[in-house]
Amino acid sequence: GRIHTTFNQTVAETGRLSSTNPNLQNIPVRTEAGREIRDAFVAGDGYLLMSFDYSQVELRILAHCSGEPALAEAFREGRDVHTATASEVFGVPLDQVDGELRGRAKAVNFGIIYGISDFGLSEQLGISRGDARDYIEAYLARYPRVGAFVQQTIAQATDDGHVTTLLGRRRPIPELRARTQQQRQLGERLAVNTPIQGTAADIIKIAMIRARAALDAAPGLGARLVLQIHDELLLEVPPGSTG
Numbered sequence: 001g002r003i004h005t006t007f008n009q010t011v012a013e014t015g016r017l018s019s020t021n022p023n024l025q026n027i028p029v030r031t032e033a034g035r036e037i038r039d040a041f042v043a044g045d046g047y048l049l050m051s052f053d054y055s056q057v058e059l060r061i062l063a064h065c066s067g068e069p070a071l072a073e074a075f076r077e078g079r080d081v082h083t084a085t086a087s088e089v090f091g092v093p094l095d096q097v098d099g100e101l102r103g104r105a106k107a108v109n110f111g112i113i114y115g116i117s118d119f120g121l122s123e124q125l126g127i128s129r130g131d132a133r134d135y136i137e138a139y140l141a142r143y144p145r146v147g148a149f150v151q152q153t154i155a156q157a158t159d160d161g162h163v164t165t166l167l168g169r170r171r172p173i174p175e176l177r178a179r180t181q182q183q184r185q186l187g188e189r190l191a192v193n194t195p196i197q198g199t200a201a202d203i204i205k206i207a208m209i210r211a212r213a214a215l216d217a218a219p220g221l222g223a224r225l226v227l228q229i230h231d232e233l234l235l236e237v238p239p240g241s242t243g
Contacts, residue, residue: 002044007228014194015169015201017228025229043236050223053232054207056081057200058113061166065195066149070142082106088142089135108139112146113196115189150192157191165198204231211235 005024007017019025027041028034043049054060059081063071074084079094086097086105097105104125111121122132140147154176157163162172171194175187211225211233227234 003041005227012201013171014197015165015171015205016197016230017201017205024227046238047236048239049226050235050237051232052235054200054203057203057231058196059109061196061199062113062146062149065166065199066143066145068143068145068149071146082109085109085139089138104135108135111136112139112150113193115150115192117185153195154188154191157187163191163194163198165195165202167199167202169198169202171198200231204228204233207233 003022003024005019006021007019009017011018017025027037029038041049056075059071060075062068063075070084070088071081074081080102082102082105083094083097085108086092086101087094089105089108090097090101092101107116107121107124110116111124116124116136118129118133118136121127121135122129125132153163157173158176161174161177162170164170171190173187173191173194175183176191178184178187208225208228215221215223215225221237223235223237225233226236
């Protein structure tokens with residue numbers, strides 16, 4: 001009487017778990033139809049659904065890997081990192097960063113992780129390619145250690161033929177030595193993204209193991225882990241245990 005998904009450990013090359021039949025990790029939330037679909041998922045009788053997620057885990061990993069002090073400081077001080085980035089990159093006081101500027105900074109923040117080009121950023125934000133290039137250059141000028149991390153990671157991966165996550169999981173990147181420029185550029189994006197997204201995948205898997213052990217050690221709690229969605233764990237908990 002319940003829906004069960006299948007989790008695959010060896011499909012996504014970054015190391016993320018993927019979900020099939022049905023895919024419960026990719027139910028849309030930004031559309032009305034998606035929200036109606038989500039409303040159909042309810043906890044078991046006598047339980048509530050409770051979500052635990054890592055806040056901006058990939059950007060935190062980027063701050064750690066690059067050693068960029070401005071990014072690390074934003075996280076340490078508990079500031080909204082996209083607002084902080086907008087302030088830094090666009091030269092606007094924190095209290096004057098509006099939703100549009102924050103959205104652009106967010107696109108650049110995650111674009112750096114995914115190796116986005118000026119063309120890709122311009123398409124995403126609906127701006128000119130020149131403006132997108134200026135945004136990326138301003139970001140890298142303000143966060144120089146991020147730029148250095150990107151270049152060093154690509155160079156090392158080209159020499160080694162692979163990248164590794166912080167926990168030592170290796171992914172070959174043969175595209176870096178491909179004949180075509182398009183494939184080599186893909187390899188560069190994979191080389192930068194994999195250590196970050198792959199480390200995030202490793203962290204959530206460790207969290208799953210530790211959460212299961214903690215729940216087994218406290219049977220009176222009555223909580224159970226029911227779903228993993230990349231950087232989020234979803235549990236069913238009795239109402240009395242939510243505190």
